[in-house]
């Protein structure tokens with residue numbers, strides 16, 4: 158059956174496609190958006206409702222998502238698009254709370270002193286602001302049924318996805334035997350410190366260990382038997398800085414318990430960053446070529462036989478733009494290295510800075 | 518080149534001009550931010566509000582005052598959409614915001630010309646080969662003789678009438694533009710490509726007519742005909758306005774055209790390209806609102822130097838470009854609307870008749886190589 162035939166011609170659909178005759182070449186929502194920007198089906202949006210300080214340098218942001226938000230499981234993350242100085246930036250944040258009864262989302266953001274988005278959200282964003290969202294995703298979640306014994310090992314802002322799971326478990330009274338081992342620099346730095354202590358006081362099945370790294374040093378996986386002797390037999394969730402995750406993975410592997418371990422990385426492992434030139438893959442054309450750091454992607458691709466859109470070949474007409482899937486490019490005009498997943502780059506004036514995948 | 522206004526420029530002048538103009542571009546690009554984003558968001562909100570307002574007024578289009586007010590509002594909305602928003606968005610002026618809703622690759626505008634085809638014929642062909650005879654089809658739109666260098670043909674005699682018709686139905690002229698009538702006439706165009714382009718144009722026309730000449734008239738019930746006439750008038754007003762502004766951008770007075778030479782396009786240096794853009798364009802003076810209503814094509818010179826810088830910045834760039842022209846003793850074509858329109862139409866009338874004889878300028882010694890080395 159063709160896709161058309163399977164799609165239902167409901168009255169609502171008919172009405173929507175009829176109104177499209179009135180709004181062409183735009184969509185009805187482009188006009189409805191003047192009234193309520195959340196009414197959008199082309200891109201999911203949300204409105205920031207509150208921003209409140211959670212701990213030093215950390216804020217919790219409450220967002221009302223548009224009607225198309227499909228919900229999330231505790232522990233999942235959401236991609237959020239924020240306009241900073243006029244430019245859209247996308248970042249990923251764990252949802253720090255399960256879905257609330259009023260349908261709001263909560264993110265807890267720790268400021269990175271050099272960070273574009275985290276600093277913006279913590280210091281400049283205002284309630285009322287519209288942000289773009291993508292549906293929640295991620296597998297750092299609770300399985301069903303919930304295992305009998307859980308272990309959460311976190312550090313710093315790594316507590317956020319775990320907090321969503323803890324809140325969900327305690328709210329629904331489904332908390333099994335649970336150990337939480339959390340590290341922060343000092344007592345003041347503990348994100349959700351008061352709430353964690355209150356939960357531990359209220360729920361005898363919850364054991365909380367907080368390590369203050371400024372005085373007691375970093376928590377090592379080797380310290381685990383002291384706080385949680387049966388760690389190898391617990392389902393474990395680990396979230397924190399990259400080196401902590403690397404250590405945990407090695408440790409669980411050595412103990413032959415890797416299948417019980419789930420980790421969440423806040424920072425993808427960067428491959429080949431900073432290098433000049435690199436392997437370029439044109440995904441739609443299915444062409445791969447090694448390009449040096451001085452050759453425009455357009456030239457490199459064409460030489461390798463890819464049929465690519467182009468025009469002026471000097472950076473003025475935008476005929477040649479393609480969407481980056483991964484990697485970074487050097488603007489041959491300015492020498493600036495830039496690019497993030499999803500950015501549109503002009504292939505005629507961009508060269509590879511490391512391996513690049515582009516959707517052309 | 519048909520004139521000698523650039524004869525005094527040395528290769529190092531060209532290199533210096535390129536450096537100075539590049540510096541302006543870098544400075545503005547680095548300064549783009551919230552202020553600019555707010556500007557385009559505001560214009561888009563205004564445009565959509567005006568469109569809704571105009572359409573709403575026309576729900577009472579049997580009443581003459583509502584007809585007039587509705588038609589005027591809708592005309593303004595359509596002009597803003599095509600010129601300050603559509604044209605400029607499709608140039609990539611707002612791509613730096615990385616908003617897929619306001620992006621050159623996704624924008625479709627409110628007239629019968631499919632965005633994709635227009636981007637090719639305009640952004641690439643016209644902006645790259647600006648005013649190069651035989652390469653820039655905007656020179657006379659393939660049907661008018663606007664240069665002494667174009668050979669005269671008896672068919673040019675009624676061209677003032679053609680031009681008036683082109684003005685009224687400009688959007689169709691723009692739509693047919695990318696078909697490259699010249700090639701079709703000579704039989705060198707790929708018939709499959711032409712057919713596919715025509716199909717796209719047909720689809721776009723169906724959608725546009727469906728909206729303006731069926732859906733909204735039907736929605737206004739018994740006022741079907743008066744709403745239809747209002748929508749038709751708004752499209753004509755937009756067409757005439759756009760045609761006027763665009764023709765003033767390249768044809769008035771002594772704006773240059775360029776003979777094609779191999780090195781013109783092959784070895785042209787950045788500085789020479791800039792100078793060709795400078796000499797091939799003309800500005801129109803006016804107030805802030807006027808500039809917005811022209812899509813800032815009243816700053817045609819700045820637009821041609823920096824086609825992908827946001828239009829709201831052209832006004833502040835203009836005095837700097839003008840100063841550069843003075844420094845290098847280059848003409849900066851500008852004038853009030855009435856003057857530019859008159860001068861354009863004078864040409865249309867003059868070149869309807871044969872002549873005048875042109876004295877071919879001997880080809881300039883190529884200086885591109887040295888300029889690049891300098």
Ligand SMILES: Cc1cc2nc3c(=O)[nH]c(=O)nc-3n(C[C@H](O)[C@H](O)[C@H](O)COP(=O)(O)OP(=O)(O)OC[C@H]3O[C@@H](n4cnc5c(N)ncnc54)[C@H](O)[C@@H]3O)c2cc1C
Nearest residue numbers: 248249250251265266267269271272273274275317423424
């Ligand atoms: C699945 C997932 C979930 C996440 N959940 C959260 C969360 O709940 N709360 C939270 O605060 N953040 C979370 N992050 C991190 C977040 O997405 C951003 O990376 C972080 O906020 C920094 O963004 P920025 O724009 O401020 O910094 P950028 O401007 O991107 O970076 C500034 C500098 O910091 C470095 N940097 C970038 N990200 C990190 C990082 N994570 N750690 C260390 N250095 C970095 C960059 O290399 C650069 O040098 C999560 C990330 C992922 C992938």
Ligand code: FES
Nearest residue numbers: 468470475477505
């Ligand atoms: S081909 Fe023109 S911008 Fe790239």
